[in-house]
Amino acid sequence: MSRGTIIYVGEFALPDRSAAANRVVSNGKLFNSLGYRTVFLGASASAENFAGIRAISSHNDMYEQAHPETALQWIRHTLSTKEIVSLVEKYNDVKMVILYNLPVITLCLVKKELKKRNIEVAYDCTEWTNTTTGSFIKKAFKYIDEIAVRRLAHRVADRMIVISRMMEKNYRKAEKLLRLPPLIDTDDEIWHQMPEEHNGVFEFCFAGVPDGKKESLDKVVEAFIGIADENIRLRIIGVTAEEFKAMYPDMVTDAEKRIIFMGIQSHKDTIKYLRSSDCCVFFRESDRRNNAGFPTKFAEAYTCNIPIITTDVSDIGEYMKNENCGQLIKAAQKQTIKTAMLAEIHKGCRKRAGIKTAFDYRAYQKGCKEWLED
Secondary structure, eight states: OOOOEEEEEESOOTTTSSHHHHHHHHHHHHHHHTTOEEEEEEEOSSOOOOSSEEEOTTOTTEEEEOOOOSHHHHHHHHHOOHHHHHHHTTOSOEEEEEEESOOHHHHHHHHHHHHTTTOEEEEEEOOOOOOOOSOHHHHHHHHHHHHHHHHHHHHHSSEEEESSHHHHHHTTTOSSEEEOOSOBOTTSGGGGOOOOOOTTOEEEEEESOOOTTTOOHHHHHHHHHTSOOTTEEEEEESOOHHHHHHHOTTOOOTTGGGEEEEESOOHHHHHHHHHHSSEEEOOOOOSHHHHHSOOHHHHHHHHTTOOEEEEOOTTHHHHHTTSOOEEEESSOOHHHHHHHHHHHHHHOSOOOOOOOOTTBGGGGHHHHHHHHHO
């Protein structure tokens, strides 16, 4: 018997087209395992314009709404609770609505509307960022909203979910606070795909869509090029060769035959390539944005049980300090990255091992149960 319905709302592209979608779906599995029914309302990944909400075919309890394109649509979308209320009305036992990284003004409006129905509103916070694309108005709004999220979200929401210890400390005065890193269902078939063999070639893997203020793909490539070894290669998932050249036009890659640009891949295929690689590489600057968040790609690579070369940001150090699972560096500098790569190459191609369960959602059932029932 269900203990009630929880509705997850955000700008994620369901069912698994973004890290945000993977996070909320895994959190939903956690809630479901504790007796609740989780329903999702995301944003359509297509440019199609449609009114209201619509069910996502072949996926129960998943709905989407059109993603706003113009500034006027974006303002209306931010200030409207219509779609959320219409989804709440489809279920007669809604206990909670969780807003995923939505603006604080939206949180306030939803809280006001659902208070009439005796439904709690929680806020899932995974980032503090004041950068966005679009008009000047949208950029100015994002800058102000980031401050509001850091300082006010926990005062408005009935409950808070955060992704890192830095956020947990910031929101420590929240009455009902739960820290959930990026979670994974290790029973899912994607974690049990057969790894591909590389016939003695040592393969590094970078998976993600570069963000100049977040990732350092150019430094990964620079360090890799500096290693003269025909028996190593770098697989880059999320970027084509043409896109890379457009982003870094001044970079001359004389080792292109050792670099495999794959463009965007499905989540399932991305995990397969990760599991097949000998080392995952990614780097982020140690700033407030990156320390407040938690890299989903770390959780996925760690689960794949492969060595990782990365910077010491967020809570990553807690997972790497007691195990020989890669290289943790202080800053993403070419020579430092190259040295770390050489150290992993020296260890040789890894043995294809099982997966780790530190990020499996089942490990968080006890804490989540207390949070839900408090």
